[in-house]
Amino acid sequence: MDTSEIRDLAPGTAVHGKGKKRVQEILKVATDILAYEGYSKFTMRHIADRAGITLRNVQYYFKTKDILFQSVIEQRLKHDIESATKVIENHNLSAEDRFLAFVDNSLEENTTPFIRGLQFELWAQANHDAFAAKCRDHMTTVYSKFIYELIKPLTLGQSEKTRREKAVILLSMLQGFPLVEGSDIHIEFAIGNLRKLFRTEALIFVTSGAAH
Numbered sequence: 001m002d003t004s005e006i007r008d009l010a011p012g013t014a015v016h017g018k019g020k021k022r023v024q025e026i027l028k029v030a031t032d033i034l035a036y037e038g039y040s041k042f043t044m045r046h047i048a049d050r051a052g053i054t055l056r057n058v059q060y061y062f063k064t065k066d067i068l069f070q071s072v073i074e075q076r077l078k079h080d081i082e083s084a085t086k087v088i089e090n091h092n093l094s095a096e097d098r099f100l101a102f103v104d105n106s107l108e109e110n111t112t113p114f115i116r117g118l119q120f121e122l123w124a125q126a127n128h129d130a131f132a133a134k135c136r137d138h139m140t141t142v143y144s145k146f147i148y149e150l151i152k153p154l155t156l157g158q159s160e161k162t163r164r165e166k167a168v169i170l171l172s173m174l175q176g177f178p179l180v181e182g183s184d185i186h187i188e189f190a191i192g193n194l195r196k197l198f199r200t201e202a203l204i205f206v207t208s209g210a211a212h
Helices: 017-036 044-051 055-061 065-088 095-110 113-126 130-150 160-181 194-207
Strands: none
Touching: 017 044, 017 055, 017 065, 017 113, 044 055, 044 065, 065 095, 065 130, 095 113, 095 130, 095 160, 095 194, 113 130, 113 160, 130 160, 160 194
């Protein structure tokens, strides 16, 4: 997967090994705060305190909180795309098995407390903050393009429009799954193994209407 659409982190401020290491340390602390403590705690001073460095040091690498917030999202996006790419790089797998491996990996990562926290804070902030909404939209676009390329072999004979629609809908399904799995709906509706059902229905959804 081409990750060229994922922007660089703190461009121009960390060109040496020590600086790059500091950037990663700040991003690690900032990401943990966003995921586990929420956006209300996502302040430059709190991040500096947690990282054990001065506020000025944080601001040297990330001039504003928006830039730091964007960098956290970009780093997570890059990690997710690279992780998903590794999962599906096994050329011995069929197109269906590669797709199911991607689904399994996505469900596993999306249901961790860490990712749940990050997604919730991003979505919540995007509802009333234009910059956060822009970050969310960029992330959604990159994810959708990845899925679009992944499902090409499974959607032969379908239009480009249909394939794009399926990519976006599948992304919505994957991101919404943690909200359902965390509830008792599978008991109430006697669904059984929700993940197994999801992967089966996701494959049916993507391949329906494809030429064989």
